[in-house]
Amino acid sequence: MDVRSISAAQNYAASRPATNAVPQPGSAAEGIKSAFTDFAATLQQGENIALAAMTGDADPHALVQALAQTELAVETAITVRNKVVEAYQEILRMPV
Amino acid sequence: MSEFSKSLSVSASALRAQATRLRHVSENISNADTPGYRRKTISFESARNAANGTNQVMAGRVQLDQTDLTRIFDPAHPLADDSGHYGGSNVDLMIEIADAREAQRSYEANLKMFDQARQMSASLLDLLRK
Numbered sequence: 001m002d003v004r005s006i007s008a009a010q011n012y013a014a015s016r017p018a019t020n021a022v023p024q025p026g027s028a029a030e031g032i033k034s035a036f037t038d039f040a041a042t043l044q045q046g047e048n049i050a051l052a053a054m055t056g057d058a059d060p061h062a063l064v065q066a067l068a069q070t071e072l073a074v075e076t077a078i079t080v081r082n083k084v085v086e087a088y089q090e091i092l093r094m095p096v
Numbered sequence: 097m098s099e100f101s102k103s104l105s106v107s108a109s110a111l112r113a114q115a116t117r118l119r120h121v122s123e124n125i126s127n128a129d130t131p132g133y134r135r136k137t138i139s140f141e142s143a144r145n146a147a148n149g150t151n152q153v154m155a156g157r158v159q160l161d162q163t164d165l166t167r168i169f170d171p172a173h174p175l176a177d178d179s180g181h182y183g184g185s186n187v188d189l190m191i192e193i194a195d196a197r198e199a200q201r202s203y204e205a206n207l208k209m210f211d212q213a214r215q216m217s218a219s220l221l222d223l224l225r226k
Contacts (some may be wrong), residue, residue, distance in 0.1 A: 061115065065108035068210070069101050072217050079224045
């Protein structure tokens with residue numbers, strides 16, 4: 001038996017756990033969660049101020065500022081989502 | 097909150113302050129013929145926003161210009177004193193128009209900054225789109 005094949009099998013076994021997704025607390029998942037919370041809050045604030053402006057309560061500066069921030073947040077979210085979908089499709093196209 | 101959002105909020109506070117200034121100017125002009133009216137002036141104050149750590153501008157307290165009222169000669173006026181004069185307002189239309197124009201220029205500058213921040217964030221996101 002070739003000693004190199006055993007060593008390759010051992011290397012494979014050793015590197016195998018590295019491919020398992022290990023959720024690390026307080027890292028990516030937390031960051032994504034806080035980003036989504038922030039996004040939802042920005043959207044909610046934009047809706048509230050738009051509603052108040054329609055009923056004549058808020059001043060136009062607050063409306064414009066809230067809408068600009070909402071636009072910024074939505075564009076960021078859409079761009080990130082497109083990137084994620086693109087990466088997913090790239091994985092699906094991978095020859096197995 | 098990103099730096100772009102912060103600049104948006106700072107610019108919006110300056111826009112609001114200039115709008116307040118313009119409101120006081122229009123109050124002065126509309127009361128230019130009111131007897132005994134003293135023109136209102138406001139000062140701008142820097143206010144620290146604790147929520148996002150920015151220095152925003154806000155319109156300060158209203159102060160009344162204490163210069164003398166103009167003496168207008170009109171013996172038929174109900175407010176006229178023994179010499180036939182009454183105190184008009186101390187609004188100088190030239191000063192008010194100049195103040196309004198200054199408010200407009202400052203408003204435009206802040207509007208430009210607002211648009212600049214928006215365009216910069218949009219072109220930053222455009223990088224990811226390609």
